[in-house]
Amino acid sequence: MKQQELLNIPPFTEGINRVDGKLKVTGAAKYAAEFNLPNMAWAVLVPSTITKGTISTIDTKAAERAPGVLKVITYLNAPKLPGYDSGKDPSKPPTGGGPLRLFVDNTVKFNGHPIAMVVADSFERATYAASLVKATYNKESFQTDASKVLDKADTPKGPRFADYKRGNPEEWQNAPVKVEEEYIIPIEVHNPMELSAIVAHWTADDKVTVYDKTQGVKSTQNAIAQAFKLPPDNVQVITKFVGGAFGNALRTWPHETATVMAAQMIKRPVKLVLTREMQFNSVGFRPYTWQKIRIGATADGKFTGLIHEARAQTSSFEEFTEGTVNMARFMYACPNVGTIYKITPVDTNTPTWMRGPGEATGAFALESAIDELAYKLNLDPIELRIRNHADTDPENGKPFSTKYLKEAYEMGADKIGWKNRPSKPGTLTEDGWLIGYGMGSGVFGAGRGRATVKATMQSDGILLLQTAVTDIGVGTGTAMTQIAADAFGIPSSKIKFELGDSSLPPSPTQGGSMITSTVGGAVHDACLALKEKFQQLIGNGGSDKPDYAKVLKDKGLQQLDVTITSSGSSEMRDFSSYSYSVHFVQVKVHPKTGVTRINKVVSVADSGHIVSPKTARSQVVGGAIGGIGMALMEEAVIDHRFGRYVNADLAGYHVPVHADIPQIDALFVNKPDYKVNPMGAKGMGEIALIGMSAAVANAIYNATGKRFRELPITPDKVMI
Amino acid sequence: MKQFQYIRPITQQSVLAAIAQPGTKIIAGGSNLVDLMKHGVMTPDKLVDINKLPLRNVSTVKNGVHIGSLALNSQVAEDKQVVAKFPLLSQALNAGASAQLRNMATVGGNMMQRTRCPYFYDVALPCNKRNPGSGCGALEGFNRMHAIFGMSEQCIAVHPSDMAVAMAALDATVIIAGKKGERRLPFVDFHRLPGNTPQLDNNLAKDELIVAVEIPENNYAAHSHYLKIRDRASYAFALVSVAAALDIDNGTIRSARLAMGGVAHKPWRLTAAEKALVGKPANAASFEQAAQVAMQGAKAFKDNAFKLKLAPAAIIEALTHAAGLA
Numbered sequence A: 001m002k003q004q005e006l007l008n009i010p011p012f013t014e015g016i017n018r019v020d021g022k023l024k025v026t027g028a029a030k031y032a033a034e035f036n037l038p039n040m041a042w043a044v045l046v047p048s049t050i051t052k053g054t055i056s057t058i059d060t061k062a063a064e065r066a067p068g069v070l071k072v073i074t075y076l077n078a079p080k081l082p083g084y085d086s087g088k089d090p091s092k093p094p095t096g097g098g099p100l101r102l103f104v105d106n107t108v109k110f111n112g113h114p115i116a117m118v119v120a121d122s123f124e125r126a127t128y129a130a131s132l133v134k135a136t137y138n139k140e141s142f143q144t145d146a147s148k149v150l151d152k153a154d155t156p157k158g159p160r161f162a163d164y165k166r167g168n169p170e171e172w173q174n175a176p177v178k179v180e181e182e183y184i185i186p187i188e189v190h191n192p193m194e195l196s197a198i199v200a201h202w203t204a205d206d207k208v209t210v211y212d213k214t215q216g217v218k219s220t221q222n223a224i225a226q227a228f229k230l231p232p233d234n235v236q237v238i239t240k241f242v243g244g245a246f247g248n249a250l251r252t253w254p255h256e257t258a259t260v261m262a263a264q265m266i267k268r269p270v271k272l273v274l275t276r277e278m279q280f281n282s283v284g285f286r287p288y289t290w291q292k293i294r295i296g297a298t299a300d301g302k303f304t305g306l307i308h309e310a311r312a313q314t315s316s317f318e319e320f321t322e323g324t325v326n327m328a329r330f331m332y333a334c335p336n337v338g339t340i341y342k343i344t345p346v347d348t349n350t351p352t353w354m355r356g357p358g359e360a361t362g363a364f365a366l367e368s369a370i371d372e373l374a375y376k377l378n379l380d381p382i383e384l385r386i387r388n389h390a391d392t393d394p395e396n397g398k399p400f401s402t403k404y405l406k407e408a409y410e411m412g413a414d415k416i417g418w419k420n421r422p423s424k425p426g427t428l429t430e431d432g433w434l435i436g437y438g439m440g441s442g443v444f445g446a447g448r449g450r451a452t453v454k455a456t457m458q459s460d461g462i463l464l465l466q467t468a469v470t471d472i473g474v475g476t477g478t479a480m481t482q483i484a485a486d487a488f489g490i491p492s493s494k495i496k497f498e499l500g501d502s503s504l505p506p507s508p509t510q511g512g513s514m515i516t517s518t519v520g521g522a523v524h525d526a527c528l529a530l531k532e533k534f535q536q537l538i539g540n541g542g543s544d545k546p547d548y549a550k551v552l553k554d555k556g557l558q559q560l561d562v563t564i565t566s567s568g569s570s571e572m573r574d575f576s577s578y579s580y581s582v583h584f585v586q587v588k589v590h591p592k593t594g595v596t597r598i599n600k601v602v603s604v605a606d607s608g609h610i611v612s613p614k615t616a617r618s619q620v621v622g623g624a625i626g627g628i629g630m631a632l633m634e635e636a637v638i639d640h641r642f643g644r645y646v647n648a649d650l651a652g653y654h655v656p657v658h659a660d661i662p663q664i665d666a667l668f669v670n671k672p673d674y675k676v677n678p679m680g681a682k683g684m685g686e687i688a689l690i691g692m693s694a695a696v697a698n699a700i701y702n703a704t705g706k707r708f709r710e711l712p713i714t715p716d717k718v719m720i
Numbered sequence B: 001m002k003q004f005q006y007i008r009p010i011t012q013q014s015v016l017a018a019i020a021q022p023g024t025k026i027i028a029g030g031s032n033l034v035d036l037m038k039h040g041v042m043t044p045d046k047l048v049d050i051n052k053l054p055l056r057n058v059s060t061v062k063n064g065v066h067i068g069s070l071a072l073n074s075q076v077a078e079d080k081q082v083v084a085k086f087p088l089l090s091q092a093l094n095a096g097a098s099a100q101l102r103n104m105a106t107v108g109g110n111m112m113q114r115t116r117c118p119y120f121y122d123v124a125l126p127c128n129k130r131n132p133g134s135g136c137g138a139l140e141g142f143n144r145m146h147a148i149f150g151m152s153e154q155c156i157a158v159h160p161s162d163m164a165v166a167m168a169a170l171d172a173t174v175i176i177a178g179k180k181g182e183r184r185l186p187f188v189d190f191h192r193l194p195g196n197t198p199q200l201d202n203n204l205a206k207d208e209l210i211v212a213v214e215i216p217e218n219n220y221a222a223h224s225h226y227l228k229i230r231d232r233a234s235y236a237f238a239l240v241s242v243a244a245a246l247d248i249d250n251g252t253i254r255s256a257r258l259a260m261g262g263v264a265h266k267p268w269r270l271t272a273a274e275k276a277l278v279g280k281p282a283n284a285a286s287f288e289q290a291a292q293v294a295m296q297g298a299k300a301f302k303d304n305a306f307k308l309k310l311a312p313a314a315i316i317e318a319l320t321h322a323a324g325l326a
């Protein structure tokens, strides 16, 4: 099929600009840390300098005497939060253990564990006073190096993480061609531009408003309500803008709760903004993960058996789990599949989901191993994937709601010039550089959750849509405006989308590529319901595109509104729904110095109908950049003798800069999946990253003949 | 950050008087010092801002160029004379930091910037340079960025500057003002090796001020190259860098200048390798031999063994570019 035919799809408009773009570039957009309230105080945390043990003495006298200090909080004087003793903590992950709580006792669980909070009348004074807090410790031996305790890894509780078996996975061993290799990714830290920040303000004895950096205003509302035993309505969480999060604001972290407590103690609003350094051990990270892939194929490239095994780090006090090995179960048609997932506790803080989460980690291993197999079979890696294409979901036998993975392979191969790829690695050179091509694919569940949207036609003809979702920077407001414009049939300039406030109708937390589908679906349904209400008002024979302001005026109404809660149809249960991505990369490698440069990137997304082309493109570009960082530079290094990070800043922890990033082509299959939601849209935030790091590693292999199974692939490793 | 006083004298004399007092520290662009103060690594009682001094000019002097110590990194990198006569220096400056930092950073501050060794930066960890006698955290720790030449048991840190590598190669001279007047110091003698006093980065006395750097005219402009190998394309410190300058006559090397960054406690001038190049044809064989000579005496640690391979490769690559053979 030619690309032209593939693109024979619903008209692909340029799409609208970001509705909040002007606010962002002019600085008018207000992020959590930018809220300043009358009489506000600043909090600064004092991190532990040991990794494990107990505080034997803590001297806060000098800090208390320092100028401007209002309170020094430690486990000795912190009040017991009523909700910390009972009930389920909504910020808790689904499996075992318990979340970290600050200032409840004298234990130190990891290096950087906050042991005190200093509150003062200015940030500078609080910072200085924090440096005066002195502690002595009873140190205990510790282990922060997960690679040393992989043998202690255990299977987490819960059915999703039990060992999985289909057929006889060991069949891979009997195959004529097989790969058995280990893959490692280091700790990676989200490091969004915006630091974790909160401003807490008790407006009454039992009422608190917080301006918070969170991906979910409702979940933070619940977490705070729970901790302080308040009715949720007494807690208002406001998050109008988020400067990137990538998963690190999915939970309500204990320093946020502690700030609310501090504000209650001193009866003044309190602001806390973490330092960049503290970001490394306060808001989660992608865990160190060891993986092993065993895969066998017939001589003509049919997979006969596949085992994906992973062991990842968690903290000593809490289980963190993610879907690292899941892709192996359903991505390819293979009769014999096994997955094993285990976690091993170490003395760090708890990891958390980081964009693409476990699936991105898993795809690095799986999509690298399949590339290795392709070379052994002397087959084009795309051809190998096509030969093992799953036409129905091999995990549950269900049909796919839509799947255009083959089209995506073809579009991307065409665009990058895959035909120029040398089939023998290390054979293509240009000006003394080795050139290579690589690809990798990604997949992530495409679901739809429940959300409530209020749609109001105002007397000025503006359609106001309200729901408590956050926009973590992806352009949710823009996408929702576009969906409403399409559903209601009015220009986007007549639509206002209000979000980021827990007092609005409920929406889920932004994460897991669910928001466009979930909230978009509810926006769509609310628009249709409001339209219907207008039709009833107007009666038969009226225009289906009335002048809404005039209708309201004629009927003597101030406004007309509906509030609609909606979620996915029951039909969805009969299908498997996934979004797919295929990433293509062309690299050049300088053989003598090991310098690797990305020449070209083409990322193709099969994520249903693209409701907002501009922000969708940004998602793909951002995911590709994240994948390049993951492949080539990101690594948080701990000196395991001390249990302390030794590159906890942006000079030491590298993410790509502009000079690292070439033109990135974002292509969309753009075929709707109406089973998932009425817009036909599937999620795309995660797939933009999943599989990208494998594509880079595979391209480097194609260029050099050197296979890298441990990230990041820095020049010192590549050098020949 | 510890509280401090701040003064901004307008004469060199008053600066010299101020820095003779204990607890004082010069501040120029502040791009390194302020970071270190925030980390509690440097804790001056009083900052002496020298930005009012008339030391910002780049001017021609007999036999070369005179660069005031307050000249900005970006200003020097773009200076017409520097670009024409010392393109190596311009390249090295542009390879450093980011555009924003180069707009703040001064020549004097760049020379005086401290190592980026993570143990030096973290007051909770041992470091002989920051806290003599506490031990060297890097020796058996994370030492991927560390030295392969001239280190001691006490300290294996590297000097992070790119500019200084070019200046060392170009036979620059540092002009220093002190109580007793001015003195001139060859640039290669400005920084020092750690030995048993790793707390001292260089030979500038506490009460002295860098006034300028002078670079003599040379015949290298047509054949020079600064090569910086780093973990990303921009905005990263060197794993290894090489300043290479050749004077080539009819395919034969008349003289050569070669220095490396990212390998020692100071910009590492490679005089033996330079000598090995003189009189040789400008070709791959000569460059390979020079690289071999350059690496004599190199020693690696747990994480930086790659430098033993990367450094000679970078030398050859830089010389190849300098000779116009790339």
Ligand SMILES: Cc1cc2nc3c(=O)[nH]c(=O)nc-3n(C[C@H](O)[C@H](O)[C@H](O)COP(=O)(O)OP(=O)(O)OC[C@H]3O[C@@H](n4cnc5c(N)ncnc54)[C@H](O)[C@@H]3O)c2cc1C
Residues within 6 Å of the ligand: A651, B025, B026, B027, B028, B029, B030, B031, B032, B033, B034, B035, B050, B069, B070, B073, B095, B096, B097, B098, B101, B104, B105, B106, B107, B108, B109, B110, B111, B112, B113, B160, B161, B162, B163, B208, B209, B210, B211, B235, B236, B237, B238
């Ligand atoms: C993120 C980051 C990345 C960087 N990357 C690079 C890089 O890749 N390559 C590179 O070369 N550099 C790099 N730098 C360092 C940068 O070049 C230095 O911070 C800068 O050159 C310091 O100059 P300044 O004028 O700001 O010095 P200041 O911070 O003002 O001073 C630094 C020191 O010099 C002393 N001092 C200043 N002027 C004089 C004088 N005239 N006489 C005596 N003492 C003086 C001060 O007392 C102080 O101790 C980077 C810096 C950062 C923050």
Ligand code: SF4
Residues within 6 Å of the ligand: B115, B117, B118, B119, B120, B126, B127, B128, B129, B130, B135, B136, B137, B138, B139, B154, B155, B156, B157, B198
């Ligand atoms: S190498 Fe030098 S700067 Fe680094 S820890 Fe050792 S003594 Fe300190």
